[in-house]
Amino acid sequence: MRALLSGNEAIALGAWEAGVAVGCGYPGTPSTEILEALIGYPGLYTEWSVNEKVALEVGLGASIAGGRALVTMKHVGVNVAADPLFTSVYTGVNAGLVVVTADDPSMHSSQNEQDNRHYAVAAKLPMFEPSTPAEARLFTRWAFELSEQHDTPVFLRTTTRLSHSKGVVPEVDRTITPAKHPVGVDQNPPKYVMIPGHARVRRVEVEARLAELRRVVETHPANVVERRGGVGVITSGVPYSYVREVLPDASVLKLGIVHPLPEQLIRDFAASVETLYVVEELDPVIETQVRAWGLGCHGKDTFPAIGEFSPEVLRASLGLPQPGSVAAGDLEVPMRLPGLCAGCPHGHVFNVLRDRGLFVSGDIGCYSLGVLPPYRIMDTLVDMGASITMAHGMDIVLAQAGQTHGQRAHVSAVIGDSTFAHSGITGLLNAIWNKRDGLYVVLDNGTTAMTGAQENPLSGERMGHENSTHVDYVLLCRALGMPEQNVRIVDGNDTAAISAAVDELATLPGVKLLAAVGLCVMEAKELRKTGKLAEKKAWRELQLTAACRGVRTDA
Template sequence: MATKLLMSGNEAIALGAYEAGVALGCGYPGTPSTEIIETLVRRPDVYTEWSVNEKVALEVGLGAALAGGRALVTMKHVGLNVAADPLFTSAYTGVNAGLVVVTADDPSMHSSQNEQDNRNYALAAKLPMFEPSDAREARELTRAAFELSEAYDTPVLLRSTTRLSHATGVVEVDEDAPAPQRHPLGFERQPAKYVMIPSNAKRRRVDVEDRWARLREAVETHPANRVEPGSSDIGVITSGVPYEYVREVLPDAGVLKLGIVHPLPRRLVEDFARQYRTVYVVEELDPVIETQVRAWGIACHGKDVFPSIGEFSPGTLRAALGLPQPETIAEPAVEVPPRFPALCVGCPHGHVYNALRERGMVVSGDIGCYSLGVMPPYSAMDTLLDMGASVTMAHGMDAVLQGQPDRPPVAAVIGDSTFAHSGLTGLLNACWNQRDGLFIVLDNGTTAMTGGQPNPLSGERLGREDTMHLDYGYLARAFGIPEENFAAVDANNRKAVTAAIDDLAGRSGVRLLAVIGMCIIEAKDLKKIDKFVGKRDARKLELIEVDAHAHA
């Protein structure tokens, strides 16, 4: 029986992967992609996990695919930077079973530090890329991506954006359909294909070009690309969410709707363009499609008309085309004051920023809730680049400031999930190179900024199952940090936090401070508090005891 359901784009991608028979789903939580894995975990017959970072997730996914199980790997756009190393070489190895990598781009940077367009990764890595326009297509093109992946023995990228990931649409589901088969094909030993030493890679490079020639031909007739004839002399080439805006603003225009944005179907584009006097290419961010269309000698308008910055809207298109805007609702008479982002009221880690600011320390910051330390009332963060960079940038500062008479004290601040993601290697690098610095991990027992996912320091895994946790004390010993240069304190005890910062700031060498206090949002559940305190005590850290229930 067919049932119409309202789904977000993320939920629809998860559904499409499930229906395609995916055996494994993994990724690293990052807005706007997070809900894909959180939806897929509800399917007990699919193995799912949060991996420690995106590179690890892609390698886990590729291993599953080589063993014959279809795999879905998800991340936000900047996460693909972390996974770029295995991504490029996976184009050489191929996949055996289907491997689909979701990159969720963030035009307008709603929750990101940059606005990169990851269609450029498809070009650079010679990988096909699908781009849905709504939830229905998100489900359909995810299934199509798995089919293409296996048919051409290649990883396939699927690009979402914030608007698609979080907007909802109608998806028709057959509730009586049998569950898809997920029996792995098994691993076939093919070292010449899977072991990328130079001699093998040179042969596989030729295979990549042969595959690409076949893919260029396949996209000419692939149903993901379609022509919608129009009654005017205007033709529009578009893809993704902007397609929806084109249909609203230019209802009479002919439209070439691209569901596969790389490789582009040259003959289809040329035939379409010949039918219209004026051709527009409507795409958010970079002129990826426009550049290729112009390279084929096709006259078109693109970034000479439409902006290169930010996500589009119907209003954006109307303004760019000089069309009248619809009447809007009058502005309210009362001006609503802006609400600036800030750490949650009662966050146990806010005092760390106060203490660092009062001591005039240069603060190298990191991604997550703790990036809000740059905002009032703390105003205590000086740098923020990417995940894990707080540790390594503080390392670099120390290397050039060492010995300067007016050298400011430097501290790195990083959250627990980010520390596991990419802070550990930076800390090891600092220890190995005998640097000097205060490295502070603000451990709130969860990955708070993206919705409270577990991480390797929380003692839980996806699905809230208990598992191992990293012990800061043992870590410090393993990294060769002297006992006097390590401390772990209760974030709820401000005197203890201040005393630890003062003590460690006055020492030399690598110093590690773990400030442990449960996320105030998670602390609304008394059972979670009891569990958190139990895990904290199990770490054998000398923390000042607090009444956990008093902090609910």
């Protein structure tokens, strides 16, 4: 039967059909719904990992043990996973390993607009890029096949528009039993132990594999030629649909594999048309290679290098008129800035920090909205975990300038609970170890809220709202070497308690941690539907009560 699926849902379907054994990742828009859809399929394991690096390492381990693995992350998450990513290309795989990078042209929910096709080139691994949900399902299956046939991890690149748009996916049969890869740890130290002597040998294998892949992509069915008129377009991904709408009579080379590129196929296509365009969002990755082969084309001299495309963008770039059915786009709509949800506990912390005139080093999450009215209480935001480490750097320079502990106390950091687990704990350890000073506030609402209320190591649950362990702030800080009096855990909805804790901690030297524990109001609505709200509220209240009495909640 046919099904109407989003790109993310289609990837999950394709992975299940391919016999995936393990799905793991870190939630990040626009990739989050892949694993949320995958968890609904039988015969496999899914998890939210602490961060993307951990997720990729879990996936690689599963692959070596004979389980096909799907690892998902947004584009900036690949930065976190880059260390194992590059070396996994050297080790290769046992069972198939597919890594989804969900790019975000126009930065709908991201801090930058990086084009992760560059990672495929730099790491020397193949990359598929589907243009529709139907292709997303099919290309996921092909990616697993290619991974095992050529002993390599494989990238699957999506963008926000594909991830969240829906399309018809044919021949969906959820009653099948997908074939799995034989299980068994591949014990092969020369292949998997990357000491320099082994890595040098594997480095040669990487180049040999890439040469073979260059041959394979010339005839791979993911790359499709549609011959029509004398104007030719090379494109990939979602822009293919825009090209077909704007230039219905053009010949098109749709590249479903964007690395390595099929040189001869592109040369033959270029020779068959009078004018050649390369239509690609963001960076001129394809265009640069086409020009390097000595082929003339129009690319970023015609189309923008910033933001996602649309039919209107293509028409404007080509000097074509907009159809009469398209609205002029000059409708005036009152501006409405995003803001924290009504009842969100984070607002109480922001009010306290603002009233004290503190400089706030911020982080990634819902609380990044603290930079906007009515709070206006965030001064930096760069990447996951940077709140603590950037505040650390500021403290060093202020101390060098002769400022006392009291003078430096105006610098603080705020970080969410999921982000703290992702990459904040290492920064906290670094600050304690290096004898720095600073107030670090964890805004703990018991979930990864901005991406849709996913579980994290501070929430007491794992994927699927299954009860699990949680990190105890007091025990953690003590283990890292922080004096217990420098740790406070307060009710995130109690402004008086937050104020008192901030004032008390400000008088203490060294690194201080304040955890403001509350409950995400959006998650509460969902928990009420599943009957778990009372249980989670009771658990959060127990955490607060135990913290105030100095009682361990893991006993």
